[in-house]
């Protein structure tokens with residue numbers, strides 16, 4: 145992965161530090177909360193904490209020009225019979241009757257519908273090219289209606305006898321004859337074609353492409369290999385062709401698909417190659433377009449009976465020069481169109497994380513925000529960044545040019561990226577803002593066209609993002625906001641290296657110039673330390689306990705040995721009737737197994753996991769949403785961020801070993817003030833070692849700790865209990881680490897508070 149990153153075309157980054165947009169702090173139009181007697185947004189000069197109670201995310205030839213030529217360019221100029229890379233050469237090597245069109249030269253070979261070429265699907269061809277038999281347009285020679293004589297009536301001449309009225313293959317002079325003045329490629333004599341050459345070898349003065357000797361063609365070369373000056377496309381050495389390369393790979397020629405060294409295009413292991421590792425044909429999935437039906441678009445989870453409890457949640461904001469929080473969407477000075485879309489979404493007032501985050505982002509500050517699952521973090525960043533773009537105006541790149549999005553939002557899963565884009569599309573409805581979604585598992589040409597048609601907000605998974613970036617479809621030079629959703633996941637070992645490269649990309653404005661915002665329900669302290677490296681003088685917004693479970697989710701645990709789980713699951717599901725339920729398991733295999741088992745037992749189940757085709761993954765979610773299936777068996781791919789209306793229960797068939805994933809999994813229910821339930825099967829043998837972490841989590845979240853867990857923990861002498869330790873040691877963060885950490889933090893501005901907490905109230 146790594147090497148390609150250095151090859152991307154460099155577009156000059158924004159020159160002036162900070163740019164003017166960075167200085168317009170007041171344009172966000174924040175107004176002070178009513179009745180607080182403050183004129184302008186309050187700027188607090190010291191590190192402080194604010195608590196509110198009550199109301200208050202081209203390669204080798206790195207040739208950017210190729211972008212106009214499609215992403216998957218053909219292997220070099222193989223359009224002749226020279227034998228170099230001959231396997232990809234067009235069929236013209238057959239002789240003089242060259243094909244009219246070489247379908248291999250379609251742009252973006254991977255992404256074209258099968259059966260490409262210029263022949264129309266109408267069955268006859270209707271292009272503007274003329275038939276080789278009659279010379280008329282609208283059909284191909286093989287379908288020539290004027291071909292009674294077998295020849296046609298055009299004025300084109302036969303390649304053999306040079307007479308008009310028939311084609312070479314129908315030449316009455318016979319096969320090896322012909323009277324034209326064209327010469328054989330082998331012996332250079334007129335009157336026959338190379339394949340019919342009586343010399344068998346040829347004695348012309350054309351040189352063999354292998355040994356560079358005259359008198360024979362490459363495929364008849366007596367050297368077997370050749371010693372000409374041409375070099376192998378794999379290893380770069382002269383004397384043999386790529387397909388005969390003794391190195392089997394290597395060399396400094398790059399693959400034209402993935403642009404990595406060491407293999408040819410057809411051997412590319414890249415995910416966008418046609419074949420999977422095990423040789424199966426890849427899916428060519430084109431997702432459906434976003435709905436334009438307003439009702440459908442603005443439909444979402446209605447806030448629940450506990451929504452008012454958000455008012456009781458303490459909002460803690462730490463950092464320097466904290467901007468005044470907002471109390472209502474109206475008072476935030478948002479653009480009318482945005483306000484209208486917020487209203488159409490059914491939002492009446494902001495949730496605590498929205499109150500804090502909207503103010504911070506409108507003030508163009510870096511931000512880490514952590515709040516319980518289902519508390520509206522998506523809108524907490526979308527609304528303010530959109531407002532800023534609308535106020536400052538957008539450039540909106542021209543069609544076909546290298547696109548320059550102003551906002552880049554990264555998410556760990558495709559499904560979450562889809563959801564975020566949908567939200568962005570919703571809030572940007574009727575505005576000039578254009579949100580574009582790019583993610584893997586789908587045909588890339590559609591997404592590329594969407595992106596090339598203009599993009600202000602780019603929502604992406606990292607794989608597809610890097611691919612398009614490498615191919616010069618877009619760059620980061622206009623980025624004002626880099627947003628990581630599920631940031632702790634994005635910064636962990638899986639995605640961390642990608643984020644590092646993205647942030648360090650030559651076209652990405654550096655921290656302090658671009659703004660970086662990170663959101664998650666969980667934010668372990670060690671991840672906060674990593675996050676700080678991408679930020680400058682950031683504000684930390686938390687509501688409740690960072691990493692705590694959602695209080696609206698009633699958590700139940702059952703001791704259940706591994707071999708008892710199936711029966712227990714059936715029992716549980718039968719008791720829950722038609723409710724929408726997500727059943728989490730720890731492996732793809734188990735997901736398939738459990739889903740099949742449930743279906744065999746008349747439960748309307750489906751599954752989602754990383755080995756399923758993307759179309760199947762999305763279909764599974766659609767089926768759950770629509771109620772076609774009421775049970776979704778899932779791996780952690782569905783643990784974070786998904787916001788599905790009516791999911792009343794989450795069942796942990798297998799408990800995760802990672803405590804943060806537990807928090808996210810059970811957070812698929814009990815969203816925006818709705819009551820939810822989680823039921824977890826605790827297998828003492830497997831989950832015993834994690835009991836300390838669980839008890840710590842439940843305790844800090846003010847949730848009931850089951851008696852059996854308490855007994856287990858005291859039986860272990862309290863081992864594993866650690867309420868404040870980093871997650872890897874069994875705990876979770878509950879605060880802004882800068883205020884309590886021992887180590888200075890890079891890039892986070894002042895690492896320690898200089899003054900006591902200061903409140904907004």
Ligand SMILES: Nc1ncnc2c1ncn2[C@@H]1O[C@H](COP(=O)(O)OP(=O)(O)OP(=O)(O)O)[C@@H](O)[C@H]1O
Nearest residue numbers: 445491493494495517518519520521522785787816
């Ligand atoms: N102010 C609001 N009023 C009513 N509903 C809201 C409000 N803000 C967000 N919502 C709705 O709440 C639901 C949850 O929002 P969202 O998915 O952004 O939560 P989240 O905090 O990001 O959750 P997670 O941590 O699971 O990713 C969505 O359906 C969203 O439309």
